[in-house]
Amino acid sequence: MTYTRDWDTAQVGFGPEVRELIATALTPREPSLVVRAGTYVVDPPFFGNGDIGRLAVCGAVNDLAATGADPRHLALGIVLEAGLPLDLVHRLTASVREAAAEAGVAVTAVDTQVVRAGEADRVYVTATAFGERAGPALGPDRVRPGDRVLVTGPLGDHAAHLVSLRDGLGYEYHVPSDCAPLNDLLREVRADLHHALPAAGGGLAETLRLTAAARGLTLRVDESAPPVRPGTRVALATRGLAPLDAACAGSLCLFVPPDRTGTVLTALRAHPRGRHAAVVGEVTADRRGDVEYVTPDGARTRTPSAGPLPERLL
Structure with missing residues (x-):
């Protein structure tokens, strides 16, 4: 990384x-x-x-x-x-x-x-x-159709903090960076995972794209499902950025078998750094190897609806 x-x-x-x-x-x-x-x-x-x-x-x-x-x-x-x-x-x-x-x-x-x-x-x-x-290696080769896509916490806090600090917006006092070690959180659920990746540099969108391309399967993601703090959303909007594209320093993207999703969510939400964990999508059997985003009105696109990929905000 x-x-x-x-x-x-x-x-x-x-x-x-x-x-x-x-x-x-x-x-x-x-x-x-x-x-x-x-x-x-x-x-x-x-x-x-x-x-x-x-x-x-x-x-x-x-x-x-x-x-x-x-x-x-x-x-x-x-x-x-x-x-x-x-x-x-x-x-x-x-x-x-x-x-x-x-x-x-x-x-x-x-x-x-x-x-x-x-x-x-x-x-x-x-x-x-x-x-x-500590056990079987996690990786994209283990991802299967039907797997659920989870995030362990709110998206974009790190990027929003830096944007606000650099541009003098004042939101940095309300939106701290989410930078945190997550090995303890992962240890609680890794036995039930197929794959895990930090939603870092290019945010969740890049993490999903890399996984879809590596596995050759299409991921379907609900754009409204990822947790995002209100202050984070406003700070990112000042630069025309979508939370899906924003760097995270304390959130992971997990791929979980459907029959273990409830167990993993319960374990994540019991941990201080996983209280806002959520299911945001699933892996389909479609072999296009890309990401399909479902907007709140039901429309489907191949890129996040906010627009082109932004600069890396790190």
Whole structure:
């Protein structure tokens, strides 16, 4: 999972499929060892209720946990821009420690480099999570027609927080980022799952698109079903963004067999980070390999009705 801005992707020419291919090709083949790495860039790197350090820890932990493994250790690479105030450096390190403790993982290696002023957006972080396989691996190959699509929490809070903070809208005081480690939540339900993915960079819409393409099946999604906070919806609307396209840092997309959906929903809603879990769609037997969105008036489209894909708001 890589957090990036539009200009990063355009400049390098790598889309999410290529990044996933590279990550898969370089992942160690030791059966009991699972490794996931991500490079994290966020604007601004220090925001209302978090920062890039917390985002990196939670992102790496959630990405690894979504494979069905238990995260154990983290290795961090931190690039600092010369002149960064020491109080922000202390805030960053404290945030990393707190997020790691919350996730129950140990930070066992850290490398820090300093670049000249103007050569970085204050700070970049690369996080690598190491874990142990705890059971059958989750993945798109296990997704079946009839599976229900669930989200574990409200969509778009992270993107709405950053948009409001950058544009001075004031909503950031009412809509905090949802950045949180979700490995404990996943542990409660993973035995009943076929597949799990964080609804990160491109939001739920990109997560669904990647899964549909990888499995070659069509997903049918009710646009009105995902939970969205009112303040989040308003903040995103100021930029013409739909919650389905907005980045989340504390919400997962799950694929669950129909006969286990009730059990999974009950378990999720009993957890503090899953109280707003909801069923948003299902996997069909149609082999177009895309996503079909059903609007409140019953119309069906191939893209979210809000319009074209937006920039990545991270």
